[in-house]
Amino acid sequence: MNDGSRGDSLTGTRPELLARLAAGFALAVIGLGALALGGWLMELPRLTSFGAGKIPMAPSTALFFTLYGGGVLAANSERPSPQRSRAVALLAGALGAAALLLLLSALGGTYWVVEHLGLEIAGLFNGVPLGHMSPLTAFSFLLAGFALLALAAGERGRWWPLRPLLGLGCASLLSLLGFALLLAYLIGAPLLQGSGQVPPALPTSLAFFLLATALQLLAARRLWRSGSWAGGGASPLHYALVLIFLVLIGGIVTAGFVSVRHHEKEHLAAIAQQLNAVAALKVERIAAWLREARIQGLELAANQGFAARVEQWLGHGSQVDREIVLARLASQFATHDYDGLLLVDAQRRILHGLGDCLELDQTILTTIARAQRRNQVERSDLYRCPSGKIRLVWVVPIRSPEDGRPLAFLIRLVEARRFLFPFLAAWPGTSQSGETLLVRREGDGVLFLSPHGEDPDAALKLRLSLARREMPAVQAVLGREGLVEGRNHRGVAEIAVLLAVPDSEWFLVTRLDTAEAYAPLRERLWMLLLVVLLLLLGAAAGVFLLWRRQRRAHGFALLALAVARDQQMKLELEEQVAERTAQLAELNRELEAFSYSVSHDLKAPLRGIEGYCRLLERDYAARLDDEGRAFIANICRGVEQMRELINALLAYSRLERRQMGLKSVALLDLVQRVVAGCREEMAAAGVQLAVAVPDLKVWVDSDGLEMALRNLVDNAIKFSRGAAPPRITIAGELREGSLLLSVRDNGIGFEMKFADRIFEIFTRLEAGADRPGTGVGLALVRKAVRRMGGRVWAESTPGRGAVFLLEIPQKLGLAGGGAAGENDD
Numbered sequence: 146m147n148d149g150s151r152g153d154s155l156t157g158t159r160p161e162l163l164a165r166l167a168a169g170f171a172l173a174v175i176g177l178g179a180l181a182l183g184g185w186l187m188e189l190p191r192l193t194s195f196g197a198g199k200i201p202m203a204p205s206t207a208l209f210f211t212l213y214g215g216g217v218l219a220a221n222s223e224r225p226s227p228q229r230s231r232a233v234a235l236l237a238g239a240l241g242a243a244a245l246l247l248l249l250s251a252l253g254g255t256y257w258v259v260e261h262l263g264l265e266i267a268g269l270f271n272g273v274p275l276g277h278m279s280p281l282t283a284f285s286f287l288l289a290g291f292a293l294l295a296l297a298a299g300e301r302g303r304w305w306p307l308r309p310l311l312g313l314g315c316a317s318l319l320s321l322l323g324f325a326l327l328l329a330y331l332i333g334a335p336l337l338q339g340s341g342q343v344p345p346a347l348p349t350s351l352a353f354f355l356l357a358t359a360l361q362l363l364a365a366r367r368l369w370r371s372g373s374w375a376g377g378g379a380s381p382l383h384y385a386l387v388l389i390f391l392v393l394i395g396g397i398v399t400a401g402f403v404s405v406r407h408h409e410k411e412h413l414a415a416i417a418q419q420l421n422a423v424a425a426l427k428v429e430r431i432a433a434w435l436r437e438a439r440i441q442g443l444e445l446a447a448n449q450g451f452a453a454r455v456e457q458w459l460g461h462g463s464q465v466d467r468e469i470v471l472a473r474l475a476s477q478f479a480t481h482d483y484d485g486l487l488l489v490d491a492q493r494r495i496l497h498g499l500g501d502c503l504e505l506d507q508t509i510l511t512t513i514a515r516a517q518r519r520n521q522v523e524r525s526d527l528y529r530c531p532s533g534k535i536r537l538v539w540v541v542p543i544r545s546p547e548d549g550r551p552l553a554f555l556i557r558l559v560e561a562r563r564f565l566f567p568f569l570a571a572w573p574g575t576s577q578s579g580e581t582l583l584v585r586r587e588g589d590g591v592l593f594l595s596p597h598g599e600d601p602d603a604a605l606k607l608r609l610s611l612a613r614r615e616m617p618a619v620q621a622v623l624g625r626e627g628l629v630e631g632r633n634h635r636g637v638a639e640i641a642v643l644l645a646v647p648d649s650e651w652f653l654v655t656r657l658d659t660a661e662a663y664a665p666l667r668e669r670l671w672m673l674l675l676v677v678l679l680l681l682l683g684a685a686a687g688v689f690l691l692w693r694r695q696r697r698a699h700g701f702a703l704l705a706l707a708v709a710r711d712q713q714m715k716l717e718l719e720e721q722v723a724e725r726t727a728q729l730a731e732l733n734r735e736l737e738a739f740s741y742s743v744s745h746d747l748k749a750p751l752r753g754i755e756g757y758c759r760l761l762e763r764d765y766a767a768r769l770d771d772e773g774r775a776f777i778a779n780i781c782r783g784v785e786q787m788r789e790l791i792n793a794l795l796a797y798s799r800l801e802r803r804q805m806g807l808k809s810v811a812l813l814d815l816v817q818r819v820v821a822g823c824r825e826e827m828a829a830a831g832v833q834l835a836v837a838v839p840d841l842k843v844w845v846d847s848d849g850l851e852m853a854l855r856n857l858v859d860n861a862i863k864f865s866r867g868a869a870p871p872r873i874t875i876a877g878e879l880r881e882g883s884l885l886l887s888v889r890d891n892g893i894g895f896e897m898k899f900a901d902r903i904f905e906i907f908t909r910l911e912a913g914a915d916r917p918g919t920g921v922g923l924a925l926v927r928k929a930v931r932r933m934g935g936r937v938w939a940e941s942t943p944g945r946g947a948v949f950l951l952e953i954p955q956k957l958g959l960a961g962g963g964a965a966g967e968n969d970d
Contacts, residue, residue, distance in 0.1 A: 163369065167359045170355050170362065172218070173355045174211075174352050174355050177351065177352040178208065178210030178352065181204075182211070185201075194346055194348065195346075196347070200275075200343070200345075202346040203276050203277055203279075204261055204266075204276060205260035208262065210356065213286070213289055215236075216233050216236045216293050217293065217360065217363060219233050237291075240293075241289075241290025244286035245283070245287055247260075247286075248287060251278065251279065251280040260276060279349070285322055285323070285353050288318055289316075289353075291311070291315045292312045292315035292364070295308045295312035296308065296367060310364075312364040312367070313364035313365070313368070316364055317361065320357035320358065323350060323353035323354030323357050416662050417628045417642070420628065420640065420642040420655050423573060424643075424653055425644070427581055428644045428645075428646055431568070431649075432646055435646075439522060439524070442557070443522055445543075446521075451473060452545065452546050454469050455543050455553050459552060474555075478499045483500060483559060484563065485503050486498065486500055487505075489513070489556065490553045491552065501532070508525050509556060512524070512525045512556075515540075517551050520544065520550075520551060523539075525537060525539075525540075527561055534560050535604055536558055537561065538557070539556070540555075561595075565595070569583060569595050570596070578639075578656075578660075578661050579657045581654070581656075582595055582656065584622060584652050585652065593608070607634070613634075616631055617641035625643055627642065629643060638660070639656045640656065640657050641655060754780065755784045762774065806848070807846055808845075809843070809844055810843055810845055812839065812842070813840040815854075819854045819858060820875070827862060830862050832870070832873055834875070837875070837876040839878065839879070844956045846929070846932065850951075853925070853926040853929040854888065856922040856923065857926060857949050859922065860888075861947075864947070865891055865893075865946070867893060871891065871892070874888075879955065883935075883953060883954050883955060886950070886953075887949065888948070888949045893946075894943045894945050895947060897940070903923050904927040906921055906924035930951050933953050933954075934953070935951060937949065
């Protein structure tokens with residue numbers, strides 16, 4: 146067989162292979178969609194989510210996949226008729242428009258009941274409703290709609306060669322997105338989980354990857370038939386490069402997966418260690434608190450002298466003994482953190498009381514009866530008294546020194562909000578969801594004894610069934626201890642450590658939301674995705690370069706024509722350059738007009754807000770309370786801060802566009818102008834200023850250096866206000882062909898680990914009313930100095946001030962010497 150017949154054969158068989166592969170992937174997409182719909186209809190959740198405790202594929206998503214798979218099959222035919230092409234294009238457009246509507250609705254927090262397709266679906270998953278399409282899913286369907294729409298038309302028309310490329314681009318983006326979704330599930334941190342939006346389901350992620358592959362194969366077939374890939378044939382080098390590409394992808398994914406898994410294990414071990422430490426500390430402290438209270442009761446119950454006084458008072462009416470007993474009770478009440486203290490006789494009559502809620506409710510009477518029956522110190526469980534307080538009751542029997550029978554009972558009322566609840570609410574470090582809960586078993590349910598982070602009034606009110614075994618609180622009362630993973634009563638995934646409190650019926654649940662615990666792992670995921678993307682781009686660039694090299698042979702035939710048209714192209718290029726230059730100048734003018742418009746249009750509403758606040762303060766001050774006037778003052782301060790921020794941003798923008806004018810400048814005169822401009826602020830702050838700058842000529846951008854020094858002096862004034870007295874020193878010298886300037890203060894300083902960050906825009910290490918600023922000043926300093934070819938850095942020790950140094954290179958022979966100028970204010 147000759148080369149021509151061999152090329153025709155390859156051109157015929159390869160599109161057929163691509164068509165079969167595309168049809169197979171499309172059928173797989175239809176199968177996943179139908180499987181999810183069947184799972185909803187037959188109430189088999191594992192078919193919709195591929196596992197317990199995972200987000201299911203929404204019915205609307207399953208329907209979309211079924212229709213998209215059918216559209217790919219219809220567009221994949223050998224010679225699609227115009228009617229079929231129009232039908233596929235109409236389907237793609239309708240699905241894309243529906244996806245855009247669902248995307249906008251989901252981003253706005255609106256979910257349509259029609260997405261359930263008439264099925265009864267209720268419940269939440271991580272705080273978001275089940276059975277609705279994720280915004281990320283809707284965006285992916287929008288990409289798929291563009292790709293299918295570009296590939297739906299027949300192989301003719303003016304724009305036919307570009308449509309397959311557009312479809313391939315959209316399909317490739319969808320493939321990368323599907324790969325990212327699958328990889329996120331692979332490392333256990335699904336995208337959008339914990340963000341308040343519906344995360345894409347695992348079947349959805351797999352179906353998107355399959356759908357993207359089907360669309361890519363369809364686009365490759367269209368490109369092959371159009372001749373874009375057929376020219377020159379395919380050499381063994383093509384297949385070797387594809388094989389290398391696949392091996393590299395597999396290697397980087399495997400390495401990334403192993404790395405992320407290792408990091409995940411270390412991170413979870415650290416989280417478990419932290420939770421275990423918190424739980425152990427709190428259990429030990431609560432047990433010690435209960436133990437101390439019991440020991441105090443045992444000591445009083447064993448005090449025969451006190452019992453003899455009580456017996457003399459009750460049996461013989463001795464007023465002296467009565468006063469001694471009451472004094473002892475008053476001393477105990479003042480010494481210990483009791484909510485109330487009651488002394489009752491054996492007939493349950495109140496003899497004396499101190500504190501609040503001094504009545505014998507049913508819990509107190511039951512505890513007294515138990516203490517009388519057992520003749521020992523008894524404690525009630527946490528309960529809510531008639532006044533609404535949550536407390537514990539300790540009953541101490543006062544025994545007769547003669548026969549040991551209880552003469553009276555001392556009742557100590559301990560409110561949980563005095564120690565127990567604040568101690569449980571305390572959490573070491575910063576955490577959005579970390580909390581410690583106290584629970585106990587009550588019949589066939591678990592009762593929450595302490596307030597919940599989302600419900601401060603949940604104590605002794607929130608009761609859940611023991612059938613909810615996925616909840617760590619239920620597992621705790623069922624006897625499980627240690628680290629567990631589950632979901633709370635709101636359906637939010639969490640990690641918890643369970644411990645029993647000794648000598649009590651209580652169990653401690655130290656918990657943390659899984660989304661917060663896994664947040665650092667998402668950074669590792671994005672790094673891995675970036676590496677994979679770079680690898681894909683590199684491999685694609687290699688394939689493209691090789692393809693261009695083979696295609697170059699065909700270009701030699703057109704070389705003569707290219708040479709003939711080269712001069713014409715140069716002329717056209719020069720015209721384009723002139724046109725672009727004019728456009729650039731026009732854009733600069735428009736940018737300046739935009740800056741003025743921003744300054745005017747943003748400041749005008751601010752002036753209106755400030756004006757109305759002043760009118761409100763002036764005309765209605767008498768009707769406002771202190772809080773209302775404070776609100777007005779806060780608004781005015783916010784307006785002023787916004788005005789300062791706008792001015793700073795405009796200054797930063799102007800500096801970038803300003804034409805830099807390097808010239809010979811008298812350095813001492815420039816510094817004195819800066820000092821004169823800041824003299825009022827320095828006088829108000831009581832600053833002692835020292836200037837040690839030589840009187841010489843330097844080669845700098847006068848306006849830029851003046852602005853940089855002014856910002857540094859303002860910064861020094863601001864952060865040295867607390868010094869006694871504030872001191873600022875401005876110094877300068879020529880060193881090794883460069884001008885070295887410094888601004889030193891004796892202010893609060895900063896840690897050197899922030900020495901680079903402070904020059905970034907909007908970075909402020911100290912914020913508050915006493916530290917005004919916009920976070921733009923030091924960024925302006927760095928930009929101005931860099932434009933002159935120099936550098937700026939800072940050195941500091943916390944509490945001992947800071948020094949900012951500017952180094953600007955000088956042209957030889959342009960800097961002149963002179964006497965140093967000294968000036969003290």
